[in-house]
Amino acid sequence: MRMIGNWRSAAAFRVRIALNLKGLPFEETFIDLDAGDQHAPGFRAINPQGAVPAFFDGDGPALTQSLAILDYLEETHPEPALLPREPKARARARSLAQAVACDSHPLYVPRVRHYLTDDLGLPREAMQAWLRHWFGTGLATLEARLTGEPGTGRYCQGDAVSHADLCLVSLWVGTAIFGVDTAPYPTVRRIAEDCLSQDAFARAHPTRQPGAPA
Numbered sequence: 001m002r003m004i005g006n007w008r009s010a011a012a013f014r015v016r017i018a019l020n021l022k023g024l025p026f027e028e029t030f031i032d033l034d035a036g037d038q039h040a041p042g043f044r045a046i047n048p049q050g051a052v053p054a055f056f057d058g059d060g061p062a063l064t065q066s067l068a069i070l071d072y073l074e075e076t077h078p079e080p081a082l083l084p085r086e087p088k089a090r091a092r093a094r095s096l097a098q099a100v101a102c103d104s105h106p107l108y109v110p111r112v113r114h115y116l117t118d119d120l121g122l123p124r125e126a127m128q129a130w131l132r133h134w135f136g137t138g139l140a141t142l143e144a145r146l147t148g149e150p151g152t153g154r155y156c157q158g159d160a161v162s163h164a165d166l167c168l169v170s171l172w173v174g175t176a177i178f179g180v181d182t183a184p185y186p187t188v189r190r191i192a193e194d195c196l197s198q199d200a201f202a203r204a205h206p207t208r209q210p211g212a213p214a
Contacts, residue, residue: 002027003054010171014066014101022080032211096145108134108174136180142185
């Protein structure tokens with residue numbers, strides 16, 4: 001297994017965690033999103049969207065989109081399970097994961113940030129305010145659901161790590177990178193800190209990857 005990613009990519013971070021939790025060896029090649037490596041013809045031939053991660057398992061074309069890759073890993077390597085067996089619990093875990101990966105994350109990826117500043121001429125300070133707003137909206141949604149729904153346990157769904165926790169942690173780590181106030185979200189903090197204390201999460205952390213600032 002191999003993957004093309006970036007040290008700061010929340011999507012690559014999620015896949016990295018899953019591979020570690022399942023004990024699957026892999027190689028990762030890192031590209032520089034700030035330098036525009038994702039727009040190079042060679043990478044666009046792999047993923048026309050120009051986004052990471054691009055994941056390879058043996059021969060054949062790359063798999064893209066982190067949640068699709070997580071589902072692929074769950075189907076091909078079901079143990080340890082990262083989704084609940086019970087259908088409603090599984091659906092809730094997926095709903096929480098998608099709240100991050102489909103609603104929050106797309107609003108702060110590099111192509112959006114560059115469009116705001118380079119194409120629309122938004123000052124950097126205004127762009128940073130945009131990021132903090134959407135981070136806060138995503139965190140507030142998670143906090144409300146995790147405190148108000150009965151499925152929450154030690155983790156987002158019950159007492160076992162699921163895709164929801166991988167996505168929560170990927171959002172949480174971004175708050176430090178972009179300077180987001182996290183005080184209003186104690187339940188999110190509790191789950192994130194629990195996960196990040198575990199080796200599979202810690203080894204996948206963006207700041208421990210090649211290319212990350214010291």
